[in-house]
Amino acid sequence: MSKDLASRSAADLGIDWAAFMAELFPICRSITGDGLRQTLDIIGDKLPLERHEVATGTAVHDWTVPKEWNVRDAFVADSSGRRVIDFRESNLHLVNYSVPVRRRMQLNELREHLHTLPDQPDLIPYRTSYYNESWGFCLRQRDLDQFEEGEYEVVIDSSLEDGHLSYGELFLPGEREGEVLITTHICHPSMCNDNLSGVSVLTALGQALTDMDRRWSYRLLFIPGTIGAITWLARNQAAAQRVRFGMVLAGLGDRGPLSWKQSRSGNSAIDRAVGRVLAAREHRILGFSPYGYDERQFCSPAFNLPVGRLSRSEYATYPEYHSSGDDLDFVSTASLDASFQALLEVIQTLETEDYYVNTQGHCEPQLGRRGLYDLPLEAGELQRVRLALLWVLNLSDGSWSLRDIADRADLPLDSIQTAAAALRAAGILEPVG
Numbered sequence: 001m002s003k004d005l006a007s008r009s010a011a012d013l014g015i016d017w018a019a020f021m022a023e024l025f026p027i028c029r030s031i032t033g034d035g036l037r038q039t040l041d042i043i044g045d046k047l048p049l050e051r052h053e054v055a056t057g058t059a060v061h062d063w064t065v066p067k068e069w070n071v072r073d074a075f076v077a078d079s080s081g082r083r084v085i086d087f088r089e090s091n092l093h094l095v096n097y098s099v100p101v102r103r104r105m106q107l108n109e110l111r112e113h114l115h116t117l118p119d120q121p122d123l124i125p126y127r128t129s130y131y132n133e134s135w136g137f138c139l140r141q142r143d144l145d146q147f148e149e150g151e152y153e154v155v156i157d158s159s160l161e162d163g164h165l166s167y168g169e170l171f172l173p174g175e176r177e178g179e180v181l182i183t184t185h186i187c188h189p190s191m192c193n194d195n196l197s198g199v200s201v202l203t204a205l206g207q208a209l210t211d212m213d214r215r216w217s218y219r220l221l222f223i224p225g226t227i228g229a230i231t232w233l234a235r236n237q238a239a240a241q242r243v244r245f246g247m248v249l250a251g252l253g254d255r256g257p258l259s260w261k262q263s264r265s266g267n268s269a270i271d272r273a274v275g276r277v278l279a280a281r282e283h284r285i286l287g288f289s290p291y292g293y294d295e296r297q298f299c300s301p302a303f304n305l306p307v308g309r310l311s312r313s314e315y316a317t318y319p320e321y322h323s324s325g326d327d328l329d330f331v332s333t334a335s336l337d338a339s340f341q342a343l344l345e346v347i348q349t350l351e352t353e354d355y356y357v358n359t360q361g362h363c364e365p366q367l368g369r370r371g372l373y374d375l376p377l378e379a380g381e382l383q384r385v386r387l388a389l390l391w392v393l394n395l396s397d398g399s400w401s402l403r404d405i406a407d408r409a410d411l412p413l414d415s416i417q418t419a420a421a422a423l424r425a426a427g428i429l430e431p432v433g
Helices: 017-024 034-044 107-113 192-210 227-235 269-278 333-352 379-395 402-409 413-425
Strands: 050-055 068-077 083-086 101-106 151-161 164-172 179-185 217-223 243-249 258-261 283-286 307-311 355-358 397-401 429-431
Touching: 017 034, 017 192, 017 333, 034 164, 034 192, 034 217, 050 227, 101 107, 107 151, 164 192, 164 227, 179 192, 192 217, 192 243, 192 333, 217 227, 243 269, 243 333, 258 269, 258 333, 269 283, 269 307, 269 333, 269 397, 269 402, 307 333, 355 379, 355 413, 379 402, 379 413, 397 402, 402 413, 413 429
Parallel strands: 179 217, 179 243, 243 307, 258 283
Antiparallel strands: 050 164, 068 083, 068 151, 101 151, 164 217, 258 307, 355 397, 355 429
16 A cells, blocks of 8 residues: 555545535435435445345344335425425434324324424434334424414325335455455434434545555455444355454544544554544543444454444534534534544555564574574663564453554563564564465
């Protein structure tokens, strides 16, 4: 891979964040359905995605692929026929996955199916009902306050039928079989930070990676949240075992500092690589928690993949979260540029650092008979390299780069590299891949 990857910008790649997000923003996405497919079509215009369709009823670990949901129209009309809630105005008005309804009812009954944000009366909340067949509408509290007693017509022209779950995948082979897994969720309707920002940044990264030489192989996933990750893991257990580094991308467009949520171990190779990149920026490091986005599926105990999450503001911590406030004006082009730049630097770090495996890992090999204690070095450096030999041998399990080892051992990188070269020449150390 070109060593100047990290110096490239979105503009260099012809990426227009605003135009791409504006094209995706109006689509009513969900965890299944035609909105998801339309989104994958648009991403597919920029990347050679492989599309997957997984049938309703397919068992995926402890879950089952749900019925497919599609919606054509939805509204609530007052006694004059005026639409007081209109899906055509905003797809957030409809509770995602609402079942079909055609009824007339009084306001007191209708209220049981209405959702607002009383403390944010000008915003429409985002609500879902994926796994509980029900229906509802979301609206601004200030609009609900204008509703008068009387009869209302309720229409939800939707379908919930056997179909498929759709997701997109891009695999870019490298010199090594080990993989870098990078994912983003594509199931949210008209909201930008969560998660058209992640969709846009991952699409741009795919464009940057496609035409470059790669040491590692890369697998990019555009998946519906939770059920998409579970489905991919159920269908790709062999590929999952090849994952050496992983990142979930979400919430990368707001004005908060970059945040890294660590993998389950808290000290995997990707944690260390991202930590070094973010050290030069305002940032936050968050410990692992089994709550959040799809990192919790990849880090489930039977998989325990080295996957963390790159975001900005933590979910549910900003007022616009999961509401109509998360619109095209909420995200910042500067934040998207900076998120993309940091991601490129992480990739360059992974591509340029060296990882080795100790071929004599059962106890220390006998270094004296190989002449490794008496390398032709000046006295001070010889002492450092002797210690470096032991550190390199101990940590070279394929998951520690030489820079990682230098940081852990508090030794100069040059000494670690000298030790590694000597061990390679003696046949004790082999490069990963």
